[in-house]
Amino acid sequence: MKKEEAIFRDFLKTKGLKLTKPRRIILNAVFSTHEHFNVDALYDIIRKRHKNVSRATIYRTMPLMIEAGLIKQALRCQAKDHYEHIFGHKSHLHFICDKCGKIVEKESKQVEKIIKDLAETEGFEIREFNVGAKGLCADCRS
Amino acid sequence: MKKEEAIFRDFLKTKGLKLTKPRRIILNAVFSTHEHFNVDALYDIIRKRHKNVSRATIYRTMPLMIEAGLIKQALRCQAKDHYEHIFGHKSHLHFICDKCGKIVEKESKQVEKIIKDLAETEGFEIREFNVGAKGLCADCRS
DNA sequence: TTTAATTTGAGAATCATTCGCAAAAATAAG
DNA sequence: CTTATTTTTGCGAATGATTCTCAAATTAAA
Incomplete structure (x- = not known):
């Protein structure tokens, strides 16, 4: 199994x-x-x-x-x-194209570190990151 | 006006x-x-x-x-x-409490800078950031 | 004021997601 | 292997946010 x-x-x-x-x-x-x-x-x-x-x-x-x-x-x-x-995959952030819907994934430990530190100053305990941006992908920019 | x-x-x-x-x-x-x-x-x-x-x-x-x-x-x-x-408000990220639903806002120019740079290497044009995390707020951790 | 273009409100249409329910499957007990 | 109990399923109907249609109203320009 x-x-x-x-x-x-x-x-x-x-x-x-x-x-x-x-x-x-x-x-x-x-x-x-x-x-x-x-x-x-x-x-x-x-x-x-x-x-x-x-x-x-x-x-x-x-x-x-x-x-x-x-x-x-x-x-x-x-x-x-x-x-x-989640199982078997690393955490990552998303770029979502508004036009074609394509999703590009990128890793960044740095971003998560900063967010985690910010959360700590707030007493907030992070269970799950949600990081990304929307816009236009390379193909759709033409 | x-x-x-x-x-x-x-x-x-x-x-x-x-x-x-x-x-x-x-x-x-x-x-x-x-x-x-x-x-x-x-x-x-x-x-x-x-x-x-x-x-x-x-x-x-x-x-x-x-x-x-x-x-x-x-x-x-x-x-x-x-x-x-956006107008009149600084960019910020969200911490959403899974338990009570409260949304805490925090500023971080740093995070957006990093994400923007990552997007650039991808040819992606950002129109809107979407940064945050879910978890437990200070109150709900007790 | 006349005209051409854009906007509007109202309600119908859309579409992802959820629900209700009777029938089917899983598990436990005999 | 049955029976009994609980959980699950598929179907189709219901929901609810968002979008669309269209004739009437508003706008700005000539």
Whole structure:
């Protein structure tokens, strides 16, 4: 069993919930991609093999995977919620193109360090960074 | 005429648009508050004095004010888009408390500088920063 | 004042997300 | 292997913020 599956199963167990077939299918779809994703894209991926997993179940599974610490709600783009992996991925910031919707990721320990220090002066305990900017990507600037 | 009104008028003129009465009312409502706001709250404020400004017009005016550099889309909270002032306010980042929902604002020119530099190496043109973190505020940590 | 262009309000339309519910699946117990 | 209990599912309907349509109103210029 893959590690993320074990994590998810254990998390569900602590909540008295079950790792069902649809939940496993959704988890696999989520970890079959290594980029940002949204429910619609996930639905398309899943439907190629499993005609009977509904959108509702995907929507219902997202918060569970977030609570399990596997993914996080990354940003909102073109009126859709987007998610990204936490498990197995480094923290990073996002540049979102307003025009084509492309998302560029960049790492910066420096930024997180500064933010963390600022938070400390405020007595604020950071659980999750949310750093980025919107604008125009190189392609769309022409 | 207030400065923000002049800015807005000038911006509109460059686009061949007009500073109409509803747009002026909306602008005033926006700058009557000094905190984050959403369209719904704005609608309530405006409706106290002007019964005939529609939600549609408010929604239509937001992107104009953003493009004019007066406000920016700050964050999404409770399924609603929230906005904040740029004009007359220093750029800042947000700490959002997961427990009580409180938003703490902090300034950091440094962070934006770093992000801007990162964007440049990518050919990305930033229109709007989006920097913050989620976690627990001082009060909720006890 | 006439004219041409932009805006408006009202309500309908859109679209992502959530809900309600009866049927299906999972787990535990016998 | 049944039965009983709980959780889950898929479906379609509901929700709610935002956007669109369009005829009437407003604007600014000639």
